[in-house]
Amino acid sequence: xxxxxxxxxxxRRLYAAFGSRNWWPADxxxxxxxxxxxxxxxxxxxxxxxxxxxxxxxxxxxxxxxxMGEQRLAELIRPARFLNQKARGLxxxxxxxxxxxxxxxxxxxxxxxxxxxxxxxxxxLIGPETADSILLYALEKPVFVIxxxxxxxxxxxxxxxxxxxxxxxxxxFMGNLLPDVKLYNEYHALLxxxxxxxxxxxxxxxxxxxxxxxxxxx
DNA sequence: GGCCAGGACACCA
DNA sequence: TGGTGTCATGGC
Numbered sequence: 001x002x003x004x005x006x007x008x009x010x011x012r013r014l015y016a017a018f019g020s021r022n023w024w025p026a027d028x029x030x031x032x033x034x035x036x037x038x039x040x041x042x043x044x045x046x047x048x049x050x051x052x053x054x055x056x057x058x059x060x061x062x063x064x065x066x067x068m069g070e071q072r073l074a075e076l077i078r079p080a081r082f083l084n085q086k087a088r089g090l091x092x093x094x095x096x097x098x099x100x101x102x103x104x105x106x107x108x109x110x111x112x113x114x115x116x117x118x119x120x121x122x123x124x125l126i127g128p129e130t131a132d133s134i135l136l137y138a139l140e141k142p143v144f145v146i147x148x149x150x151x152x153x154x155x156x157x158x159x160x161x162x163x164x165x166x167x168x169x170x171x172x173f174m175g176n177l178l179p180d181v182k183l184y185n186e187y188h189a190l191l192x193x194x195x196x197x198x199x200x201x202x203x204x205x206x207x208x209x210x211x212x213x214x215x216x217x218x
Numbered sequence: 219g220g221c222c223a224g225g226a227c228a229c230c231a
Numbered sequence: 232t233g234g235t236g237t238c239a240t241g242g243c
Contacts, residue, residue, distance in 0.1 A: 039223090039224050040224080040225040040226065041222095041223065041224085041225045041226080041238090042222095042223055042224080042225085042240075042241090043222080043223040043224080043241080044223085044224065045223090045241075045242065046223080046240065046241060046242080047224090049240095078240070079241065080240075081223090081238080081239065081240040081241080082225090082226090082237090082238045082239065082240085083238090083239080083240080084238075084239085085226080085227085085237095085238055085239095086238095089226090124226090124227085125226060125227080126226085127227085128225090128226095129224080129225065129226090130226080133224080145224090147224050147225090148223090148224070148225090150224095188224095191224095192224055196224080200222090220243105221242105221243090222241105222242095223240105223241095223242090223243105225238105226237105226238095227236105227237085227238090228235105228236085228237080229235090229236085229237105230233105230235090230236105231232105231233095231234090
């Protein structure tokens, strides 16, 4: 079986096991971006607390963030860890979003995907994974998001090495899947769900729906 | 009570 | 370019 078919086979197994994940968990595109920045290297449970606080304070918008002090913002997002870094990251994004797109997600969505990705990667605290999460889940652009679970799952099943670069993983997926926002959305969400449940750093994959799966030679 | 979570960046050689 | 330290919370 070729790589393309294997990738779709894995997708179907995950979907059959877990169903639609309905990602990203947020009420708005802006909330997706808050979450994408806040979730860096931290569990989603912590992010939820920070988002709830921002929401309760009426500051879950980049217009609000642009108008508030970095110190106060840091206090509001404390549960999300690395609070000073992330407060600065949110402020920087708010400045960019306001100046370049007038705080309009609609206007941003009209921009070319490659241009957007370069712009995002030039912002403080937005690396490849955060940029691609924003592109896919907030702006509905067909980019495949790579995260630690994706790497773990596909390295343990013999497709790539854990040490391979973000770009190498992304080329692997995007070179073998059609550019489909819905597919990329669901696939990555399923990988995170599977990873959360079964693919811990110390392998313990007994009930995993991908058990016994190995890369077959093409 | 230790481990680790849906990363990114700075600094050094 | 790669290797390593820093950031500094909360759940399990």
